[in-house]
Amino acid sequence: MESMLGDIFIHVDLATTLQVVLIGFIGGILSGFIGSGGAFFMTPGMMNLGVQGVVAVASNIAHKFGKAMVGSHSHGKMGNVDKKLAMFLLGTAAVGIRLAVWINSLLFSEGEGASKGAGSNLYISLVFVGILTAVAISMIKDVMGSSGEGEGAGPSRKIADFMGRIYLPPFIYFKVADVRVSLWVLLVVGLATGYLAGTIGVGGFIGVPAMIYVFGIPTAVAAGTELYLAMWMGAFGALNYAWAGFVDIRLTLLLYLGSLIGVHLGTYGVKVVNERYIRMVTGLIILLCVFSRAIAIPMYLRQLGLADLNPAWDAYFQGGSKILLFASGIAGSVLILYQVGRAYRQRRRIKSTMAVGRVPAQVS
Amino acid sequence: MPIVIISSPDEETRRLLAQNLARKMACPSVSREEVVEQATEAGIPVAKMEMAVLKRSTPRERLARHKARLMAFITASVCQRASQGDMVYHGRACHMLLKRVGHVIRVQVVPDPEVRLQRVIRDMKVTREKAEGYIKALDSDIAAWVSFAHGVEASNSSHYDLTINLEHMSLESASAVIYQMALMPEFQRTIASDRAMNDLWLAAQARDLLGRDERTGAADLNVTATEGRVTVTYMPSQGKFAEAIPVVLASLSGAREIVSTMASSNILWVAEAFDPRSQTFTEILDVAQRWGAGVEMLRLLPPAADPAQCPPAQASLPEEGAPIPKSQDQTCGIEDDSEAPAASLDTDLAGAREELIHRGRFGGSQVARGLGPEVVQALNPNQEYALVVIGDLFQSKEPSVRTRLTREMAGYLSERIKPPVITGDTLQDKFLFGKRQMGRLGLLLASVVVIYVLTMTNQEPLLRFFGGHDGGTFMRVLAVLVLAMVVPAVAYLYGGATGLILKWLKFE
Numbered sequence: 001m002e003s004m005l006g007d008i009f010i011h012v013d014l015a016t017t018l019q020v021v022l023i024g025f026i027g028g029i030l031s032g033f034i035g036s037g038g039a040f041f042m043t044p045g046m047m048n049l050g051v052q053g054v055v056a057v058a059s060n061i062a063h064k065f066g067k068a069m070v071g072s073h074s075h076g077k078m079g080n081v082d083k084k085l086a087m088f089l090l091g092t093a094a095v096g097i098r099l100a101v102w103i104n105s106l107l108f109s110e111g112e113g114a115s116k117g118a119g120s121n122l123y124i125s126l127v128f129v130g131i132l133t134a135v136a137i138s139m140i141k142d143v144m145g146s147s148g149e150g151e152g153a154g155p156s157r158k159i160a161d162f163m164g165r166i167y168l169p170p171f172i173y174f175k176v177a178d179v180r181v182s183l184w185v186l187l188v189v190g191l192a193t194g195y196l197a198g199t200i201g202v203g204g205f206i207g208v209p210a211m212i213y214v215f216g217i218p219t220a221v222a223a224g225t226e227l228y229l230a231m232w233m234g235a236f237g238a239l240n241y242a243w244a245g246f247v248d249i250r251l252t253l254l255l256y257l258g259s260l261i262g263v264h265l266g267t268y269g270v271k272v273v274n275e276r277y278i279r280m281v282t283g284l285i286i287l288l289c290v291f292s293r294a295i296a297i298p299m300y301l302r303q304l305g306l307a308d309l310n311p312a313w314d315a316y317f318q319g320g321s322k323i324l325l326f327a328s329g330i331a332g333s334v335l336i337l338y339q340v341g342r343a344y345r346q347r348r349r350i351k352s353t354m355a356v357g358r359v360p361a362q363v364s
Numbered sequence: 365m366p367i368v369i370i371s372s373p374d375e376e377t378r379r380l381l382a383q384n385l386a387r388k389m390a391c392p393s394v395s396r397e398e399v400v401e402q403a404t405e406a407g408i409p410v411a412k413m414e415m416a417v418l419k420r421s422t423p424r425e426r427l428a429r430h431k432a433r434l435m436a437f438i439t440a441s442v443c444q445r446a447s448q449g450d451m452v453y454h455g456r457a458c459h460m461l462l463k464r465v466g467h468v469i470r471v472q473v474v475p476d477p478e479v480r481l482q483r484v485i486r487d488m489k490v491t492r493e494k495a496e497g498y499i500k501a502l503d504s505d506i507a508a509w510v511s512f513a514h515g516v517e518a519s520n521s522s523h524y525d526l527t528i529n530l531e532h533m534s535l536e537s538a539s540a541v542i543y544q545m546a547l548m549p550e551f552q553r554t555i556a557s558d559r560a561m562n563d564l565w566l567a568a569q570a571r572d573l574l575g576r577d578e579r580t581g582a583a584d585l586n587v588t589a590t591e592g593r594v595t596v597t598y599m600p601s602q603g604k605f606a607e608a609i610p611v612v613l614a615s616l617s618g619a620r621e622i623v624s625t626m627a628s629s630n631i632l633w634v635a636e637a638f639d640p641r642s643q644t645f646t647e648i649l650d651v652a653q654r655w656g657a658g659v660e661m662l663r664l665l666p667p668a669a670d671p672a673q674c675p676p677a678q679a680s681l682p683e684e685g686a687p688i689p690k691s692q693d694q695t696c697g698i699e700d701d702s703e704a705p706a707a708s709l710d711t712d713l714a715g716a717r718e719e720l721i722h723r724g725r726f727g728g729s730q731v732a733r734g735l736g737p738e739v740v741q742a743l744n745p746n747q748e749y750a751l752v753v754i755g756d757l758f759q760s761k762e763p764s765v766r767t768r769l770t771r772e773m774a775g776y777l778s779e780r781i782k783p784p785v786i787t788g789d790t791l792q793d794k795f796l797f798g799k800r801q802m803g804r805l806g807l808l809l810a811s812v813v814v815i816y817v818l819t820m821t822n823q824e825p826l827l828r829f830f831g832g833h834d835g836g837t838f839m840r841v842l843a844v845l846v847l848a849m850v851v852p853a854v855a856y857l858y859g860g861a862t863g864l865i866l867k868w869l870k871f872e
Contacts, residue, residue, distance in 0.1 A: 008831060012820075012823060017820070062847065062851050063851070065851055065852065066851040066854060066855025066856070067855055069852045069855060069856075070852075070855050070856060070859040178511055235848065238847065239844050239847070239848060242830065242844045242847045242848075245830070245840075245843075246831075247830055247847060248827070248830075249819065249826055249827075249847065249850070249851075250819055250820065250823060250826070252851060253816060253819055256854060256855060256858050257816075260855070260862045261866075264862065264866050
């Protein structure tokens with residue numbers, strides 16, 4: 001891929017434009033369906049187009065900033081945002097983001113020529129594979145282990161049970177979420193969320209479950225508060241990366257073209273698809289994204305001189321990773337769109353059933 | 365005599381008070397604990413639910429089905445006993461059970477802290493400090509449960525008719541006060557209050573029946589009843605239960621009609637009159653169809669105006685935190701004592717209802733008399749509301765006064781309830797697609813096209829600018845500021861355009 005401005009940015013032609021829009025569209029569908037920012041697909045997707053890892057993260061976090069601003073505004077109107085809780089989390093999340101930006105910038109500056117950025121790419125890929133493998137396996141295991149619908153269908157309770165036993169004053173009361181939470185737990189969750197948001201752009205994978213299972217707040221409020229938090233974290237992350245000169249405004253805008261349509265389709269899917277199905281599809285898609293990123297790791301190791309591999313193989317690693325990522329994203333999106341279409345048809349059928357099923361006046 | 369409901373976190377205090385009062389009223393005293401035991405025997409996992417709430421190990425939404433079954437079981441049980449005569453019922457926050465039933469006195473009892481403390485020290489054989497810690501933890505657990513079960517704070521005095529602090533009053537005196545209150549005309553049975561209780565009972569029986577049946581036991585349902593008409597709503601993702609619902613409820617005695625509607629949420633339409641030919645009706649139906657929501661109608665009649673019989677009519681809406689007065693239906697009793705047309709579904713309401721059923725969007729209906737507080741009370745805590753629409757109200761007032769009062773009502777509700785509240789005349793602008801929206805879409809799309817064309821035709825200068833290659837610190841600061849403004853602006857413009865396009869395509 002042709003590069004611009006000292007190997008930092010890629011050249012964007014029509015083919016690349018369409019691919020970035022497609023990445024945004026698939027990421028948007030997955031984002032709306034899963035309830036996360038979709039970065040687990042968009043960041044590696046851009047890296048597979050030859051975008052430097054740090055630029056992919058920076059451009060995606062800037063994209064997330066604007067999207068979260070629009071989303072949190074809608075949630076705010078529904079009363080689903082606990083601003084006080086978000087502000088407490090933001091305090092340490094900012095530290096986490098700063099830490100992530102510092103590490104990424106440091107690693108990016110290592111190396112020369114072809115190996116420039118390889119350290120940062122490897123680091124981002126390793127964190128991505130580590131964290132998301134745990135998330136995906138946990139999701140699939142819970143779905144396979146649960147008996148069906150109902151309270152047993154949720155994620156593992158081990159962490160929540162453990163946190164429930166810890167008594168760490170002072171506690172702070174949050175009115176909108178209607179919960180009391182230990183300040184120390186808040187700080188730890190904020191730090192972890194910020195670090196992951198700044199490193200791979202998936203802070204929501206930690207923030208939302210933590211709010212639901214550790215803090216005990218309703219799912220709608222967790223999602224709304226996470227979006228509000230994501231807006232501030234996105235802003236902070238985007239400004240930090242912008243200051244370092246890593247935000248590719250073209251990629252950010254092209255992602256919007258696809259993602260803001262995709263997210264509507266994904267959100268519609270959540271309303272009409274069974275929750276176990278959502279969790280299973282989510283787990284599998286994330287796992288495939290992890291495999292895709294793992295395939296590219298040997299290439300970065302070679303570029304850093306940590307593995308003795310033929311440089312000609314880079315194209316295979318890059319290509320394999322790209323094919324697997326797009327295949328998983330497209331397959332996941334097709335599955336979601338299929339369910340959306342099926343549910344739409346089913347709704348039409350049920351509507352007529354309801355009219356027939358109406359029982360005329362019963363004798364009391 | 366009315367039904368007396370006593371709520372207190374201290375079981376022994378409320379039990380002793382209830383027994384004392386029941387002796388005076390010559391009626392049975394029933395405790396929450398007895399009914400919960402029966403619910404457990406009926407297969408409702410109450411203990412498991414309590415643990416899940418206290419340990420926060422399960423999102424509350426996942427417990428909604430069991431909660432709905434438990435609330436239905438308790439409500440049916442209380443209504444069944446109350447139908448046989450007077451009764452005193454006591455529990456943690458049972459005052460929320462028979463909302464909108466007029467012949468109920470809801471009493472909050474604050475236990476004497478010292479008496480409670482000494483009892484814990486004696487029974488558990490612990491130190492004073494440990495006893496204090498135990499009571500604090502117990503009250504916190506009860507508060508969490510009440511918040512889960514009823515969605516309110518048990519200590520909120522606006523939900524009670526009477527609050528008694530036993531720190532300075534004996535149980536005997538407290539019992540005498542409640543007994544005297546029970547003799548007051550405001551709390552006596554009326555046709556309307558009996559009807560309200562029968563509807564609650566019917567809905568509770570229907571929910572219980574659906575929960576027990578294996579064909580519908582796993583469904584997340586919301587059940588309401590108005591004048592014997594039972595409405596069941598179920599989530600779009602649970603369409604498989606649609607056909608079983610009327611079959612299971614066929615055996616429900618006392619139901620005049622059963623309607624089931626698939627809806628992910630409800631739109632509450634508050635109005636004095638409902639005209640199925642009106643523009644508001646068409647627009648609400650359009651929004652409901654787009655959103656897959658049911659339409660719940662609340663016919664809000666003006667407060668009774670006879671100052672001799674009723675508390676003074678409120679010139680304006682009450683302040684936040686002020687106690688919610690009993691609805692005029694319950695206090696005045698004029699309309700209650702006869703089968704007045706005001707309390708029954710009028711022709712237009714029935715017409716709107718029929719049309720909604722025909723379109724598959726009926727989400728229930730109810731009638732109340734009053735102002736904003738009555739609307740707040742009418743919201744079903746187990747139902748998710750996507751929107752509250754204030755329709756035609758204050759019809760007897762001058763147009764300008766009507767507009768002002770309607771806006772005041774919308775403002776009052778917006779501050780107190782979660783779902784967005786709008787007036788009927790703004791529906792088109794906010795949620796539907798018309799000429800104005802078409803113009804806005806054109807403007808947004810034009811702006812977006814200009815931004816993208818400029819970006820893609822000036823790639824290198826832009827990258828130089830944002831990449832910090834065009835100068836020193838000043839340019840960097842400028843680049844960061846421009847980015848902070850451009851990114852959300854594009855998200856807003858393009859997000860607005862996509863939202864309008866999807867609205868145009870009726871895909872929401």
